[in-house]
Amino acid sequence: MHHGQYQQISTTSRRRLTRLVVLTVAATVALAGCAAPEPAPEEEPPPPTTLTLGVVGTPTSFNAATAHGATAPNRAVSALLDERLGSLDGDLQVVPNNGLGRITRIEGDPLTVSYELFADRVWSDGTPITLDDLMFGWAVSSHYFDDATYDETGAVVAGTRYFESATPPDPNARTSRPTMDRTADTLTLTYDEPFADWNRQWLLDRPVHVVAAKAGVTVKDLMTAILTTPAGDPTAPVEPNPVLAAAAAAWNTGFDASADGTFDVTAAVVSGPWTVAEATGSAMSLVRRDNYQGGHYPALESMTIRFFPDRAAQVAAVAAGEVDVANIGDPDAEELKTLADAGVTVTTGPTAQTMQVRFADTTSDELRRAVSLALDRGAIVEEAVGEVRPDARPLQSFLSSPATGSTYQELTSGNGAPGTGSDVGAARAALDDRPAVLRVAHDSADPVSASVFAQMVTMGAEAGIAVRAAAENEIPDATLAWIGEDESLYRSARDRLAEGVTTADAEETFAEMTRDTDPVDVLAGAREIDRALFEAYAGIPLLERTGAVAVANGVGGVTYTSEPDGVPPSFWTWTPPAS
Numbered sequence: 001m002h003h004g005q006y007q008q009i010s011t012t013s014r015r016r017l018t019r020l021v022v023l024t025v026a027a028t029v030a031l032a033g034c035a036a037p038e039p040a041p042e043e044e045p046p047p048p049t050t051l052t053l054g055v056v057g058t059p060t061s062f063n064a065a066t067a068h069g070a071t072a073p074n075r076a077v078s079a080l081l082d083e084r085l086g087s088l089d090g091d092l093q094v095v096p097n098n099g100l101g102r103i104t105r106i107e108g109d110p111l112t113v114s115y116e117l118f119a120d121r122v123w124s125d126g127t128p129i130t131l132d133d134l135m136f137g138w139a140v141s142s143h144y145f146d147d148a149t150y151d152e153t154g155a156v157v158a159g160t161r162y163f164e165s166a167t168p169p170d171p172n173a174r175t176s177r178p179t180m181d182r183t184a185d186t187l188t189l190t191y192d193e194p195f196a197d198w199n200r201q202w203l204l205d206r207p208v209h210v211v212a213a214k215a216g217v218t219v220k221d222l223m224t225a226i227l228t229t230p231a232g233d234p235t236a237p238v239e240p241n242p243v244l245a246a247a248a249a250a251w252n253t254g255f256d257a258s259a260d261g262t263f264d265v266t267a268a269v270v271s272g273p274w275t276v277a278e279a280t281g282s283a284m285s286l287v288r289r290d291n292y293q294g295g296h297y298p299a300l301e302s303m304t305i306r307f308f309p310d311r312a313a314q315v316a317a318v319a320a321g322e323v324d325v326a327n328i329g330d331p332d333a334e335e336l337k338t339l340a341d342a343g344v345t346v347t348t349g350p351t352a353q354t355m356q357v358r359f360a361d362t363t364s365d366e367l368r369r370a371v372s373l374a375l376d377r378g379a380i381v382e383e384a385v386g387e388v389r390p391d392a393r394p395l396q397s398f399l400s401s402p403a404t405g406s407t408y409q410e411l412t413s414g415n416g417a418p419g420t421g422s423d424v425g426a427a428r429a430a431l432d433d434r435p436a437v438l439r440v441a442h443d444s445a446d447p448v449s450a451s452v453f454a455q456m457v458t459m460g461a462e463a464g465i466a467v468r469a470a471a472e473n474e475i476p477d478a479t480l481a482w483i484g485e486d487e488s489l490y491r492s493a494r495d496r497l498a499e500g501v502t503t504a505d506a507e508e509t510f511a512e513m514t515r516d517t518d519p520v521d522v523l524a525g526a527r528e529i530d531r532a533l534f535e536a537y538a539g540i541p542l543l544e545r546t547g548a549v550a551v552a553n554g555v556g557g558v559t560y561t562s563e564p565d566g567v568p569p570s571f572w573t574w575t576p577p578a579s
Contacts, residue, residue, distance in 0.1 A: 049576050050302040051555060053080075053567065054314045054323035058281045058307055062268045063206060063255035065140070070166035072565040073307055079567040080286060080303070083272040083294060084202035085115065090561045090569050091405030092352060092487045094199050099295020100129075100271070101185075103199060108517050111191040113198050119185055123207050124289055125269045131180045132223055134187045136211065137203035138178055139226045140251065143169040145244055147232035159237030162248035172514045173201065177227070194515040196490035196522045206251060210269050214250035217243050257281070273298055273572065282307055296572040299557070303571075315550075318344055324552040325574065327565055331548045332447075333387045343553040347560045348389045350402040350544040354483045355452065356395070357440075357540040358501050363477045366430050367465075368537035371438055371478070373427035374463035375456065378420040381543045384451045388546055394420040395541035398501060398533045399492040399526050403544060403562030407489070410523055416531035427463035437466045441476035444469070449480060452542060456480070482545065489526040490514070497529075501539045505532035554578060 057073035062081070064074035085103050089095045096102065101117040121129045139145065140163045147159040174192040181188070191198065212219045225243040257263045263279035270276075273296055274286040284305040288298055306323060308314040315335050317323045319342040328335070331346070339346050359368050377394035385392050395401060396417035400408045438460060443449045453469070460467035470476035484495065493510050496502070506529045513525030533539065549568050551558045554577025561568045 049300050050304065051300055051324040051574055051576055052304045052306055052322065054306050054308060054317055054326035055567075056308050056311055056314050056565070058261070058309075059257070059263075059279070059284070060261075061256040062263070062276075063251065065165055065167075065205065066252055067164045067166045069256065076565070076567050077284065077305065080305070080571060081268060081270040081272045081274055081276070082204075083270075083296065084204045086199065086202045087569070088487065088563065090559050091407070092403060092562050093405065093407065097295065099293075100204075103202075105198065105517065106188070109194055111194045111198060111517055113189045113191075113201075115187040115189070115203060117185045118293075120293055121271075122291055122293070123209075123269050123271060124275050124291070125207075126291060127207065127209055127269075129204070129207075129271060131182060131185065131187050132219060133205070133208045134203045135178060135180065135223065135226055136208040136247075137205035138175075138187075138189070139163070139244075140165060140205050141167070141169075141201065141203065142173070142175060143232075144175075144177070145229055145232045145241065147234050147237040149234050149237070159234055160232070160240040160245070162240070162244055164248075164252045170195075170197075173197070177231075194517045196514060196516050197488050198517060200488060204271060206255065207269050207271075210267070211247050211250050211254070214254040215243075215246035217246055222247050272296070274303065277302075296570075298572045299575050315339065318342075318550045318552070321552065323550075324555050324576075325558050325568065326550045327561060327563075327568065328548045328550050329564060330546050331388060336388060336548075339550055345551045345553070346548050347551075348546055348548045349560050349562065350389075350392070351547040351562050351564045352401055352403040352487065353545040353564050354395055354401050355448065355480065355542045355545070356398070356483055356501070357456075357542065358479045358481065358499065359537070359539055360475065360477055360479075361500065362475070365537065366432075367436055367438065367477065370427040370430040370436065370463060370465060371460065372418070372537050372540055373423045373430060374459050374465060375540060376420075376422035376459060377540070377542060379422075379459075380452055380455050383455060384448050385543060385546055388548075392543060392546070395543055397530050398496050398539065398541055399489055399530055401544040403547075405562075407523070411489070411527055411530065415527045416534040418534060422459060422462075424463050427465070431464060433464065435464050435466065437468065437477075439470035439474055439477045440467060440480055441470045441478070442480040446482075448543075448545070449482075453480060489522050493526055493529050496533075501533060503532045503536045503538060505536075506538075552577070 055073050055076045057071060059073045059077055061069035061074050063069050064078040083097065083100060085097050085101055086094050087097060100121055104114045106112040106114055115134055117129060117131065123129055146161050148156045148161040149158040151157050172193060173195050175189045179188045209219050212222045221243050225241050229241045229244060255267050261281040265276045265279050268276040273288060273292040275289045277285040277287045286303045288301050308317060314326055315328055318326050319338050336346055381392050381394050396412040397415060400411050402408050440453060442453045457467045490513060493513060497506060497510055509525055509528045513522060516522045516525060547562060547564060549560050556575040557573035558568050
């Protein structure tokens with residue numbers, strides 16, 4: 001009804017409105033002197049959203065998986081460019097990449113694991129990512145075809161080692177040759193024995209079509225070689241397969257910079273969301289690629305990686321506003337103050353590198369016990385790192401650190417870790433009040449090591465133990481050293497026991513642990529190994545190296561990482577300051 005009334009009065013109103021518009025336009029033209037209006041200025045497009053990441057070291061290769069390419073700067077580049085079926089978060093825990101495919105444990109014994117790829121995922125050059133790429137990745141990481149024999153230095157003395165990877169094959173990770181179901185885009189691995197770290201085998205490596213082209217073979221020929229060449233047998237080495245050998249040579253060196261440091265950016269065919277626009281030894285420019293279909297599409301349109309010769313230069317660039325994000329690692333109090341004064345936010349925390357006292361096999365049980373009781377670990381930690389990390393606490397595990405977040409908390413609940421203070425009376429009693437000497441090997445050039453050693457001297461003296469530096473010609477009673485990363489409990493337990501921090505009970509538990517494929521069972525085994533090592537006074541866990549992530553004012557989405565020298569996780573959430 002209202003609509004009808006509007007139509008009845010609209011004709012008369014329209015005539016009046018038309019006359020009014022004509023008169024108004026005429027008056028406006030007269031006032032303007034008949035001059036035509038100037039066109040509105042064109043708006044300039046906003047600058048691309050971008051950030052600069054600072055990294056220490058010089059990049060040398062687009063393949064960070066080789067023995068010579070596994071450097072901190074190369075790994076930083078790989079973290080941005082190379083996408084796989086899993087990654088590690090800031091607490092070094094496995095995060096599945098459900099934007100690329102999925103890994104599924106089908107059954108536990110025999111351990112059978114399937115790898116599924118989503119069909120529409122492509123490499124940065126537009127080539128589909130397929131099961132052939134996973135099969136090639138398996139050939140690289142499994143060393144299935146190797147029949148090499150090595151000497152004490154690790155040099156090959158007979159047979160063939162094809163792919164010179166940074167990570168040696170794990171004897172507990174042996175599998176049969178994978179099977180492929182191309183209809184379901186699924187590759188299946190069956191392990192010879194259950195393997196605790198099955199969910200850390202991500203397979204996707206360099207693009208098989210690029211490796212084949214560099215090797216001068218076809219993908220079909222390379223896949224035929226992988227699917228038909230017999231497993232290597234070091235006791236009966238044979239002539240190397242020529243196709244595999246050519247592919248291995250291409251993988252080993254074909255992605256490296258030239259002798260003068262020049263990069264071939266066309267070699268950077270990657271699975272992640274960036275392409276490399278320019279690359280030198282001092283900087284790389286990354287651009288977001290349009291054909292990326294995964295789950296890690298960046299908020300940024302581009303990114304620059306700047307490489308610095310040392311930590312001091314990196315920190316100076318962050319303070320000067322030339323770098324937006326950087327893992328500055330192990331800072332001192334002066335550096336933290338400089339960055340704070342510049343408006344930079346620095347988050348400090350633990351890393352997976354830990355400092356421990358490791359006793360020699362010849363060190364008596366009484367001296368081990370006495371030293372363990374004499375040290376006030378709480379005071380040692382406060383003196384060594386309290387100024388840069390006030391919340392640091394003594395390490396309570398041989399196998400892990402607070403860098404692993406909830407895993408560490410669960411592990412240290414009931415693992416037999418002792419108190420953190422000292423008991424001088426009990427230490428003296430352990431030696432029957434007899435004086436003792438402890439010769440310690442340590443790195444006096446490392447500030448934290450020097451600080452800890454000085455405190456060991458003072459604390460040992462109170463218990464009648466003369467702690468002194470071991471001479472070059474002496475066999476030390478103990479070694480004070482930084483221990484490598486422990487990204488998984490299984491690998492950490494394996495490494496610690498191999499280094500001599502061990503007991504018969506711990507060895508037995510580890511043998512069982514290698515067959516556990518459920519993370520709950522792996523955690524329980526690690527807890528028992530810790531308990532056995534603490535009961536035997538096999539060593540003394542002390543502290544973790546301090547990590548630090550620096551973020552420029554206004555930059556969002558950047559979180560802490562426990563990985564020494566690692567790129568902070570989830571770069572796809574990083575955002576620039578609001579303009």
